[in-house]
């Protein structure tokens with residue numbers, strides 16, 4: 001699926017929630033279900049520091065696509081990470097670089113990706129794009 | 139000013155922001171340690187200044203400039219009386235606690251700290267009472283020593299002689315810890331330091347809103363605090379310093395207002411307090427802070443302390459009644475600042491759920507990373523109370539925590 005198709009899928013999933021609780025329960029579930037990052041990648045080097053929660057991000061390239069794995073110590077952060085990975089993993093570097101991640105706003109999570117949150121997510125998205133940029137130049 | 143009713147329900151009406159809705163819920167504001175809300179009279183005083191007599195101070199002959207200068211200098215006197223300083227010249231207007239500490243570390247430190255000297259801080263300091271001292275110690279090859287604390291979050295003072303000795307030049311400690319709520323025995327620390335000729339700076343950021351201060355009785359050499367944690371505006375704060383010490387200190391920043399005469403060959407500096415107040419100050423901030431202090435004086439610390447004590451006891455009891463909640467900081471003497479963790483849950487997740495419920499708490503390390511490292515935790519959830527909080531707020535927090543637990547526990 002393209003980035004846009006996945007984003008639309010997520011938007012339609014979230015449109016079914018009646019209130020904030022259902023939405024956060026789903027995010028928490030996503031966080032709990034997210035495949036754990038290979039522990040060899042959960043290193044200081046892959047740590048994206050945030051004031052509130054910490055995020056580890058690893059990227060590798062397979063057949064032109066970038067595969068992201070990640071983890072966080074906070075479960076809500078993890079749930080949002082799993083959405084970002086669903087959208088951006090297994091995509092081409094060029095598509096990742098041009099993704100505007102419109103879905104974040106549509107599902108009402110803009111707050112979590114605002115620089116003031118200091119939960120590591122803004123830096124994480126930036127880092128995902130940095131990886132894409134680096135891989136597009138090899 | 140009209141009399142203020144000593145009743146929390148009435149008092150809450152003085153604070154327009156408290157009736158806000160957040161995420162569609164009634165706001166429950168429990169982040170007073172970070173900043174306090176402002177009574178309407180403070181907001182009005184600031185607006186009036188800009189609407190009616192906005193002018194630069196200490197430099198114009200015109201009427202509005204005189205008015206603004208008078209108000210600003212009167213604010214200094216209000217602050218002086220509030221902290222029990224001997225003279226108004228000992229009250230330096232700063233932008234906040236952080237600037238006050240940096241001013242002393244930089245201006246006093248450069249003139250007085252030499253290689254091998256020691257500066258002493260404590261294990262529970264806010265980063266702003268750590269980093270400026272690290273910087274001057276590094277510059278001067280001086281040594282930074284740290285008074286340790288115990289599991290209850292109390293400073294270990296029975297080995298004080300080890301930490302404060304003849305090499306000690308200055309001791310910088312917080313009166314009240316922002317992450318643990320501990321009230322430190324600063325009298326004892328000041329006694330010990332003075333007996334060896336060392337100076338003491340007290341970080342009063344978390345104490346000035348909770349009880350009366352007399353810098354003269356305490357015999358503190360420096361006392362710093364921020365207006366915004368005292369129901370006043372942001373960007374304004376106070377550095378109190380003893381007159382003789384301030385006179386001997388070189389200036390901190392250069393600019394207008396801090397000079398007597400300037401030529402390209404030589405500049406002579408103004409007297410205190412102006413020597414330390416280069417540039418146009420936060421005039422509205424000073425006026426607003428004075429109003430906030432007058433408001434607090436009308437409410438009275440008797441009422442404030444009684445109310446906060448009730449809130450602290452009720453909140454502590456409530457938290458202890460919830461399974462898995464652990465209060466971090468069990469000092470015998472605490473202000474109404476309560477940090478806690480919940481077993482298995484990350485503070486950020488709990489804070490996010492509470493926020494959805496309109497409950498404002500602080501989560502994280504509260505700019506005291508060494509304290510979190512000491513307890514081996516990534517951070518805490520902190521509920522900090524002011525006299526305008528009530529029992530409904532505590533009940534809302536209880537329900538919020540139960541909800542967060544039910545959503546987050548696997």
Ligand SMILES: Cc1ncc(COP(=O)(O)O)c(C=O)c1O
Pocket residue numbers: 171172234235236237264266267312314315316341343344364505
């Ligand atoms: C104990 C303590 N010291 C210093 C500060 C810094 O105050 P400000 O950011 O207003 O300069 C704070 C604020 O959180 C504090 O709680």
